[in-house]
Amino acid sequence: MSDTAIRVEKLSKQYKIGVSKQGHNTLRDHLAASLRSLLPSGDKTHHAEEATDTIWALKDVSFDVRQGEIIGIIGRNGAGKSTLLKILSRITVPTSGRAEVYGRVGSLLEVGTGFHPELTGRENIYLNGAVLGMTRSEIARHFDEIVDFSGVAKFLDTPIKHYSSGMKVRLAFSVAAHLEPDILLIDEVLAVGDAAFRKKCMGKMEHVTQSGRALLLVSHSMPAIENLCERVLWIDAGIILEEGEAKKVVGQYIDKVNQTLGGRTVGEYRNIGHRRGTGEVQFTTVRLINNAGLETREFMLGERILVEADFQAHRNVDHAIFGFGLVDAHNQVFITNWIGRREPQSLKTGDRGTFSIELSSSVLRARQYYVYLVVNDGTDVPFDVWDGVGTEFLVRSPADVESVDFWIGSDGALATLPIAAQIRRD
Amino acid sequence: MATTIQGPMVVVGPKKGLFHLDLPSVWQYRELLYFLIWRDVKIRYKQTVIGAAWAVLQPLMTMLIFAVIFGKFARIPSDGSPYPIFAYVALLPWTYFAQAIDRSGTSLVGNPELISKVYFPRLIMPIAAALAPLVDFAIAFTLLLGMMLWFRTPATWAVLALPLFLLLALMTALAVSIFLSALNVRYRDVRHAIPFLVQFWMYASPVAYPVSLVPEKWRLLYGLNPMTGVIEGFRWALLGTQNLDVRLIAASAVVVMAFFLGGVVYFNQAEQTFADVV
Numbered sequence: 006m007s008d009t010a011i012r013v014e015k016l017s018k019q020y021k022i023g024v025s026k027q028g029h030n031t032l033r034d035h036l037a038a039s040l041r042s043l044l045p046s047g048d049k050t051h052h053a054e055e056a057t058d059t060i061w062a063l064k065d066v067s068f069d070v071r072q073g074e075i076i077g078i079i080g081r082n083g084a085g086k087s088t089l090l091k092i093l094s095r096i097t098v099p100t101s102g103r104a105e106v107y108g109r110v111g112s113l114l115e116v117g118t119g120f121h122p123e124l125t126g127r128e129n130i131y132l133n134g135a136v137l138g139m140t141r142s143e144i145a146r147h148f149d150e151i152v153d154f155s156g157v158a159k160f161l162d163t164p165i166k167h168y169s170s171g172m173k174v175r176l177a178f179s180v181a182a183h184l185e186p187d188i189l190l191i192d193e194v195l196a197v198g199d200a201a202f203r204k205k206c207m208g209k210m211e212h213v214t215q216s217g218r219a220l221l222l223v224s225h226s227m228p229a230i231e232n233l234c235e236r237v238l239w240i241d242a243g244i245i246l247e248e249g250e251a252k253k254v255v256g257q258y259i260d261k262v263n264q265t266l267g268g269r270t271v272g273e274y275r276n277i278g279h280r281r282g283t284g285e286v287q288f289t290t291v292r293l294i295n296n297a298g299l300e301t302r303e304f305m306l307g308e309r310i311l312v313e314a315d316f317q318a319h320r321n322v323d324h325a326i327f328g329f330g331l332v333d334a335h336n337q338v339f340i341t342n343w344i345g346r347r348e349p350q351s352l353k354t355g356d357r358g359t360f361s362i363e364l365s366s367s368v369l370r371a372r373q374y375y376v377y378l379v380v381n382d383g384t385d386v387p388f389d390v391w392d393g394v395g396t397e398f399l400v401r402s403p404a405d406v407e408s409v410d411f412w413i414g415s416d417g418a419l420a421t422l423p424i425a426a427q428i429r430r431d
Numbered sequence: 432m433a434t435t436i437q438g439p440m441v442v443v444g445p446k447k448g449l450f451h452l453d454l455p456s457v458w459q460y461r462e463l464l465y466f467l468i469w470r471d472v473k474i475r476y477k478q479t480v481i482g483a484a485w486a487v488l489q490p491l492m493t494m495l496i497f498a499v500i501f502g503k504f505a506r507i508p509s510d511g512s513p514y515p516i517f518a519y520v521a522l523l524p525w526t527y528f529a530q531a532i533d534r535s536g537t538s539l540v541g542n543p544e545l546i547s548k549v550y551f552p553r554l555i556m557p558i559a560a561a562l563a564p565l566v567d568f569a570i571a572f573t574l575l576l577g578m579m580l581w582f583r584t585p586a587t588w589a590v591l592a593l594p595l596f597l598l599l600a601l602m603t604a605l606a607v608s609i610f611l612s613a614l615n616v617r618y619r620d621v622r623h624a625i626p627f628l629v630q631f632w633m634y635a636s637p638v639a640y641p642v643s644l645v646p647e648k649w650r651l652l653y654g655l656n657p658m659t660g661v662i663e664g665f666r667w668a669l670l671g672t673q674n675l676d677v678r679l680i681a682a683s684a685v686v687v688m689a690f691f692l693g694g695v696v697y698f699n700q701a702e703q704t705f706a707d708v709v
Contacts, residue, residue, distance in 0.1 A: 094549075099445060105441070118549050123478075124474070333540075
């Protein structure tokens, strides 16, 4: 037998865009449309429009993956990376072309799928395992390891609706990590969980590849791609733009990104994956400050959190808007706040200032959060986005028990809670 | 774990034939099927006060209402059996069937994260929806045994044929379930239409009245409703009073098979876009 793990031949996937929105989602729409098409005049434009409203998410993509190979897949959002993984894991069917997949495919795209809040941790392990394609005996065999890995042993017989979201994620990951697939597909796994747990996951991934299985990793984190992968596919607009040795392709990709940001690029981005924008205005440092006025990364529940972000303008901009967001490890947005929507800032080259946000951690839960900062021109073009790297902080509950969970309504409701934000010019 | 990779090769590509019923892969995922049914049963009566008693209460209450309105007031004949047991015997498969199609409608749409994030044969979802209410059926069935003692209607040898009619009910539920689940992905109206469909279908089936009320010349046409065959079969097997109209059962069976194949064809065709539409 050959050592091929995946052979992809001219794989294409076409999506009809708009169909789900303006198309016939209900019988009534469908009937109405059928009637309309029977009428001689009708509005023909509507139909013509619909016919052209298709997009090739992937177009004639071909590549091979050998057993034991670690392939990185990079490209901007919407380039087709996730579609590719979805096709390889058989979730969606390609429009044309084919892929031969040798062995069981596991993916960490589907962490926690099938979890039911009313069922206990133990029950969910079995259910989730089955959803991922494990047999009952396989799950039973790995059960203790899974529980160990997740660290939720104490709450095994508690319905998971009482778990904190961190516990849920860890449990879900532990199940997925014990699937023992022949081919592992990962989409941005590195963003999940706290540092210690991420380290565990990396260890697990290394183990997977050492035992000769193939790994496909989609990530926006160029350092991670460079560190882990031998070969990289750069996908853009549904085609493979570049393929080859990791360092080379990543280098080309970063050059391209800097180019697209156009002549507007001013600052230099070392970590292209986590910072993006034109650089006309850039954040320089982010500080998290507690009640006592000290910089810290741990807050007691209820304590005031002051986030201060220094910025500097590298060009004259007359319409700078600052935004702030809090995201938890599960990429759930907790608080977003745009300030200056009503009062955009006008900045001159060299202007410095501080964007500060004050909030009470009593509106949060005992867990880890990441601070997101955005400054843009009020359109989709960001001057700078600082997406959570190096800005994580932990909220502890007084008893220091992680399972203590503070439910104060749905997560969405938090967005309306008042927080104070201001912009100060130096 | 040994890591020799000799797993099966899977070819991912545009879909195969029209009638392709991928039973081998459904079989391969039978444990998932089991867990989905188990989940459904477990969750259904969580945080309810009387729990699984609901399974008995539903057909029981309907039977009481029927017994008063149709049995007492309207004096609808019941083929010589006491009306309550006559109605309950029909309500058993009917309640099962109604629950199966009710759940099937949302079986795919209600689990978008399963459909858009993991692979498994999608057919598992409507199959699970059609199988799960069998548990309720079994619970409700125990009450029937009590009623048979109470009304002194002893079982005859015909009761041995009961599994056959249960199978017919199961196939009917599966056929409708497979079709409706896929249809509901495309047209969300279906979910709203299902309660009407169930109500309508019940009056078109001999639940509250005997087949003998239907004029002879319409009998065969009437038998095209597969639930007619199921209910007649249940009455014959359990109460053993009237003669079994074999033609009627045969008509029901043929229709069920046609339904089933049609459902599978439609499902296969619709399945390709599930992940994109759900």
